[in-house]
Amino acid sequence: MILGGFGGGGFGGKSGAPAKASSLTSIGERDFEAEVFRSTEPVLIYFSSQRAGQAGQRTDAEVEGVAQELEGKLKVVKVDIENAPTLVRQLRIQQVPMFMVFAGGRIVDGQAGALTKKALRTMVEPHLPRQAGALKAVEVAELAKRGMISVVDTRDAGAFKRAHIPGATNLPVEEIETRLAELFMLAGQPVLYCRAGDKTKELSARLVEQGTEVGYIEGGFLAWEAEGFPIERG
Structure with a gap:
């Protein structure tokens, strides 16, 4: 109640x-x-x-x-x-x-x-207070529609090929910190996601501390799917 x-x-x-x-x-x-x-x-x-x-x-x-x-x-x-x-x-x-x-x-x-x-x-x-850069799936969908962000899938290539958020760029989580230039070249503010959001939460906090402004999707790809938003395959 x-x-x-x-x-x-x-x-x-x-x-x-x-x-x-x-x-x-x-x-x-x-x-x-x-x-x-x-x-x-x-x-x-x-x-x-x-x-x-x-x-x-x-x-x-x-x-x-x-x-x-x-x-x-x-x-x-x-x-x-x-x-x-x-x-x-x-x-x-x-x-x-x-x-x-x-x-x-x-x-x-x-x-x-x-x-x-x-x-x-x-x-x-x-x-609870939200971490800086934390975005819910519904917020990401709206920002992506307006062209304000670029979504980055940090899972491995196999998972990305099976299903991913439409328009996402694939940069595996273990490679991102050595490929930061690719983040800067994206059209919009980078928003990261992994399967459940835990890995990209930690990574985004670390990157922000180092001066790289990124966001992440709370709950990751699972949260996106739970909202019933479209996905791409291949």
Whole structure:
């Protein structure tokens, strides 16, 4: 379920001083405003109960996994409802576990029930800060239509021949850093893609650090196919 926002403000009641347990921070009502409303990062709030037992431990492990994987991009905090009656009332928490995502000081998503690490990532990823040069497939399609970019397929020649984005140039990922002149000769700003986006994400970050302005497609060729956009073969 998606929850509506509410105004900021301090909370009274009991406090649990922030206690760092690996990548997961436990907070109380008095910490909520500073840790959540004033956070410069998106915040995933995990409401739980001290009486959750083994089921709670399993959920703890899933949340901890997300906190570790997205450290530096997402703040993850845990609130025990026994220590936060005012929050429970104001946020209308009716069951635990309960997850809420705050961004810019307001609620942007909320889901009840035990969630896996994969489900939690799906929940928070739309609200994470994007790397410089990151483009969604729909954005690439529009920019390509306007002739503003040149798409570069960084997969091997065999994969490129089987299927690729129309008009793409094939420069294998392991060769690009020794063939930068070819990127500069393209008609538009280079936008790289690989199969799933992970390799070109790392490569584009490295190239940008070196002064070469490139973009990349989030999710790679798989994201392009998932949108139903046309492909070329041969």
